[in-house]
Amino acid sequence: MIRHRRKETLRVRTLVLSVLAVGLILFPLYLTIVIALKEPSDMVQVLSWPKNIRWQNFADAWNMVQYPQKFTNTFLITIFALIFTILTNSIVAYAISRNRKKSRFFNVMYYYLISAMFIPFAVIMLPLVKLASILQIDNIAGITFLYVVFGLPMNTFLYSGYIKSIPESLDEAATIDGANPWQIFTKVIFPLLTPMNATIAIFTFMWTWNDFLMPLVLLSKPTQQTLQLSQYVFQGQFSTDYNLAFASYLMALLPIMLFYLFGQKWIIGGITKGAVKQ
Amino acid sequence: MKKKNRRVASAFYFMVIPMALLFFTLHTLPFLQGVFYSFTNWKGYGKWAVVGLRNYIHIFSDPDIVQAYGFTFYFALFATILVNLFSLLLAMGLNARIKLKSTLRAIFFLPYILGNLIVGFVFKFIFANLLPPIGKALGIASLSVNILGTDNAWLGVLFVTVWQSIAFNMLIYLSGLQTIDHDLYEAADLDGATGWSRFKNITFPLIAPFFTINMVLCVKNFLMTFDQVMAMTGGGPGTATTTVSVLIYKRGFHGAQFAYQSADAVLLFLIIVAISLFQLFVLEKREAKLA
Known part of the structure; x- marks a missing residue:
């Protein structure tokens, strides 16, 4: 019983930490990469993946x-x-x-x-x-x-x-x-x-x-x-x-x-x- | 015979003296020069005269300097508390048999390796372009505009500083937590100690030395905050986020206040030494009591 509960809390913990890692740490990096690859006209929806990748940047x-x-x-x-x-x-x-x-x-x-x-x-x-x-x-x-x-x-x-x-x-x-x-x-x-x-x-x-x-x-x-x-x-x-x-x-x-x-x-x-x- | 054994071979002196001389010339000498100039009225060029304590007296009635110290203390206080709180929580979260442990640790440590300046620029963009629409959608007035242009600019700088500093402090706490014997927790479990009481009575006393290190390092680093401010606000709006280091840089190099800002720098040094020694003294005493 206790063992089961402990497993459950560990799973919740992993989930919370993963969400934090993605939302707080990886998101700004994703943003940096996406903006670096976009055309200026593609900036309306900043977060979307670039329509055309612009290596010229x-x-x-x-x-x-x-x-x-x-x-x-x-x-x-x-x-x-x-x-x-x-x-x-x-x-x-x-x-x-x-x-x-x-x-x-x-x-x-x-x-x-x-x-x-x-x-x-x-x-x-x-x-x-x-x-x-x-x-x-x-x-x-x-x-x-x-x-x-x-x-x-x-x-x-x-x-x-x-x-x-x-x-x-x-x-x-x-x-x-x-x-x-x-x-x-x-x-x-x-x-x-x-x-x-x-x-x-x-x-x-x-x-x-x-x-x-x-x-x-x-x-x-x-x-x-x-x-x-x-x-x-x-x-x-x-x-x-x-x-x-x-x-x-x-x-x-x-x-x-x-x-x-x-x-x-x-x-x-x-x-x-x-x-x-x- | 015994005396001969204790004599230090001359080679050891040759190992130390050249580097020590270089260190003296390039580090201690500028420091002493700074102290000396703080008693003069040198602008950084031209003639100068010794003016005694005039710079120091003037500092305390200079609104810009008083404001910079006020802001720096305020900022360092909040940053130290938040960084230690979150990095300890994060370390405790990671210090368990969870899946993806080493991947998560690697991700949370990532901010440490990124340059302060570029991180500041990226978040500046986020605060200027991404957050205001979200703030508008949620109907939060203070988030509907670029926070870095308002009275809340310091919160933006604080956020980024905390975001980056958690990484290193987390690692120190994590290495502290790993020194704790797992049997101790099991014994505590049997005694019914869980949650807060387990943290207060077992975990925290055992990682107290790591807490001391983190507190001292945090306060010292945050009292010298420079990069993030230069990247995000340049000290503004107005002088709202000007830290002491930023002020010394701006006025000392570009404001013809060489001697005056040297006095400012010496004061910063004295404050950092006093706070660090005080912290070491108080925290070590408490550590001894906990042990």
Whole structure:
């Protein structure tokens, strides 16, 4: 009897969740796709499937925002930020977390970086933009560099939590075998960091691909703009040509959605790992 | 011998110092510069002089800034409550042996991967073109017009912010709920604890640390709300939905108020630190009590 009722509530629950998922999450996506595929004259019944699919919207948006250039910029920023974040931030976190108890210097470094997490970007952005133009890092290479450096507080926190769980006896054994700290890190520790590297890679990817504020204040030259920023910059020119605008939005969303479609389990798993560590 | 063991190899210093110097130069130094300029009258160009606390005193009588802080607090409060409420409900809904579990989880997490800006643009279209006819058909006056052009614009921004933020918080709650031993629920069943009392006495105390994380992250993020506002209202109508971050951006870069907005930024920083520390302190104390 009880068992039967429980089955019934589970069925109701599944139904409610499915309706919510379709109505609240998938509906806006459907709308985006439909509008991107329609002709302007077909907009009276916005929600209906397009009478004629108009691929021209994509071609127009492609040319207007110069998609290949914006995509390349975003892609380069994301990939290089990701690679260098993993290579450099992990080594900093390793040195800090292995020596915090032994030396005050490393302990101070730990708290220095962690406390910087409380500084919102809006607080440093005015002086940073001045500094960036003096150092000539107000371009895609520079912003990549900034992502690698600005990720340090959060990543040090995540990596150290993970490194703590790797027994120090491994380091000691390698030392006895004659390995120096660099060799210990590259040969012993780094391979063991793979799950946390994956988590940090995902966070870095999401952050750099979707970021709007940093590109907005740092990348003023049109040739340097990212996909997100170009959607903002072209708002005026899209004006009420929603089909063109939505084709452009969809093209900006598509790479990350494809990535999610195929790596969904891996992404959710990686982010959960990071979230629990926090 | 023991002392020698405790000495830190110089290689470890080489691992940390270059990145630490870069971090200092590119992050801490701008922060300190901002603090310094907040005591000056620099416009962002030309001559300047030290003016002491004048910017800070002026801030409190500047209607635009007072309004931006008022709105930001108000907004962050509502967003934090709604996001935590719905993401916890959603996580509890998903944390059962239901069909399609992983598919549903993947769909509900989807908003996290989409850029704030584009999501804002899509919903802007929905609010401007789809909702008014529905509002008219239902005879609801406030929904019959583009909500983003009215006094209720903040509700539109709030909706989109909550829509996107539920995803990440849901995942944190879900990982919290998965740490709870299923036997505990069965024991509670036998004791007759169901529904609300089961939630209050078993589920919530056990996921309290996850609640703490979510509250702190939410408040911090929502006090910095920027993207959604820029995408949907640009701070308007008038200045109704201008958050502190939007104001710093607009006036600091385009309003020749470099030093003045630096003071504004320093104030935002102090408020975020104070609230975060307060939350950590209060919530952790309560966690300890619950445990």
